[in-house]
Amino acid sequence: MSQSLVFHFLHLLTFTIFSFAANATAAATPIITQQFKEASEFHNSPDCPVIITTDHDGESNGEASILCSDQAVHVAMTLDKPYIRGSMAAIFSMLQHSSCPQNIAFHFVVSDTGNASLLRSTISSSFPYLKFRLYPFDDSTVSRLISTSIRSALDCPLNYARSYLADLLPLCVRRVLYLDSDLVLVDDIALLAATQLGENSVLAAPEYCKANFISYFTPTFWSNPWLSLTFSNRKACYFNTGVMVIDLDRWREGDYTRKIEEWMELQKRVRIYELGSLPPFLLVFAGNIAPADRRWNQHGLGGDNIKGLCRDLHPGPVSLLHWSGKGKPWARLDAKRPCPLDALWLSYDLLEDVNQRNL
Numbered sequence: 001m002s003q004s005l006v007f008h009f010l011h012l013l014t015f016t017i018f019s020f021a022a023n024a025t026a027a028a029t030p031i032i033t034q035q036f037k038e039a040s041e042f043h044n045s046p047d048c049p050v051i052i053t054t055d056h057d058g059e060s061n062g063e064a065s066i067l068c069s070d071q072a073v074h075v076a077m078t079l080d081k082p083y084i085r086g087s088m089a090a091i092f093s094m095l096q097h098s099s100c101p102q103n104i105a106f107h108f109v110v111s112d113t114g115n116a117s118l119l120r121s122t123i124s125s126s127f128p129y130l131k132f133r134l135y136p137f138d139d140s141t142v143s144r145l146i147s148t149s150i151r152s153a154l155d156c157p158l159n160y161a162r163s164y165l166a167d168l169l170p171l172c173v174r175r176v177l178y179l180d181s182d183l184v185l186v187d188d189i190a191l192l193a194a195t196q197l198g199e200n201s202v203l204a205a206p207e208y209c210k211a212n213f214i215s216y217f218t219p220t221f222w223s224n225p226w227l228s229l230t231f232s233n234r235k236a237c238y239f240n241t242g243v244m245v246i247d248l249d250r251w252r253e254g255d256y257t258r259k260i261e262e263w264m265e266l267q268k269r270v271r272i273y274e275l276g277s278l279p280p281f282l283l284v285f286a287g288n289i290a291p292a293d294r295r296w297n298q299h300g301l302g303g304d305n306i307k308g309l310c311r312d313l314h315p316g317p318v319s320l321l322h323w324s325g326k327g328k329p330w331a332r333l334d335a336k337r338p339c340p341l342d343a344l345w346l347s348y349d350l351l352e353d354v355n356q357r358n359l
Helices: 003-028 062-066 084-097 116-126 157-168 189-193 219-223 225-231 248-254 256-269 278-285 329-334 342-346
Strands: 073-079 104-111 132-137 175-179 183-185 203-208 243-247 290-292 320-322
Touching: 073 084, 073 157, 073 189, 084 104, 084 116, 084 183, 084 329, 104 116, 104 157, 116 132, 132 157, 157 175, 157 243, 157 248, 157 256, 175 189, 175 248, 189 243, 219 225, 243 248, 243 290, 248 256, 256 278, 329 342
Parallel strands: 073 104, 073 175, 104 132, 203 290
Antiparallel strands: 175 243, 183 320, 203 243
C-alpha cells in the first residue's frame, strides 16, 4: 500500500472514530431543541410589601431575602425536558396575573440525571428577572419504591419529588405552593397561597367528595380489614396533588415523607393502587386537609389517563386551569388535534413563532 493511501486510510479512520464519539456524546446529553421567547417583565403594584433584609454583614441581598422571606409567595415546581414548555407557560401565567409578581420566589426541583444547567439557562433566557433556585433531586431516593402504574409518565421519579419538598427546600421556607407544569393561572396566585390551613392541617387543596374515592384503590385494599380501616373516622375525599398549599414546618414535624414511603413500600409487596404518586397522598392526608376553593384547580382538562379525550370545565368560577390526565395542550396543538380549551393555554405559550402556527 502506498504512503498516500495509508495516510488517506488513517485520516478516514480518525474521522469515523471522531464522528462516532461526537454522535454518542450528543445522544447521551439531553438537549432542549425548543426555543422560547423572552417574556415581558411584570412589576409590583404600589401596595405590595417591599421585601428587603440584610445579610450578616449588613448588606442587602434582595434575591436571597425573597427566597427565604415569609412575605414572599413560594412556588415549587419540577423542571424537565418533556414538560419544559408547560412549565414556561405556567410561570408566565403566574407572573402576568399576579399583583406582586416581584414577590414570587420559585423553587425548581430537577433530576440529578438531567441537564440542570440547560434548564437554568432556558428559564433565565425567558425570565431574566425571575427569583429562583434549582434543587437537584436524586432519582434513587424514590426509584426503588416506584411501582408501575397505568401510564408510564406517572412512573418518572421526578413525579414523586413533591413528597420530598420538606427535605429539598431550605428550612427558612416554611410554607410553599406546589404546582404541576400542565396548568395556567388566570387569577392572582397570592390569593391561593393565602389559603388558611387551620390549626392542624398540613396541606390545603380543593376537595372533590362526589368523586368515586373507592376506585383509587384495588379490591385487595378494600377487602383487607386492616388496610380499609385506614380511612375510618376520616371523611376521606379525593383531591388532586397538582395544586397544594403545604406547611413545610408541620410536614417536617410529622415526618410525612416517611409515612408516604411506608405506603409505597407496602405497594411493592401487595398491589393496593394503580395510579402513581397520588394514592399515597390520599392514604396519608385524605380527610385531614384544609379545603381550598375549587376555582383553584379546574383539573382533568387532559382527559383520562388512557385516552386523554377532551373535557369541559366544571361548573363555577375559574382561577386555575389544569390539564391533568394524558392529553397535554402543547402535544394536541402540535398534532393539530386541539381541544377547545387548549386555545386558552396557547395564549401563554412562549414557544418561538407560536403565532405563526395554525390550530
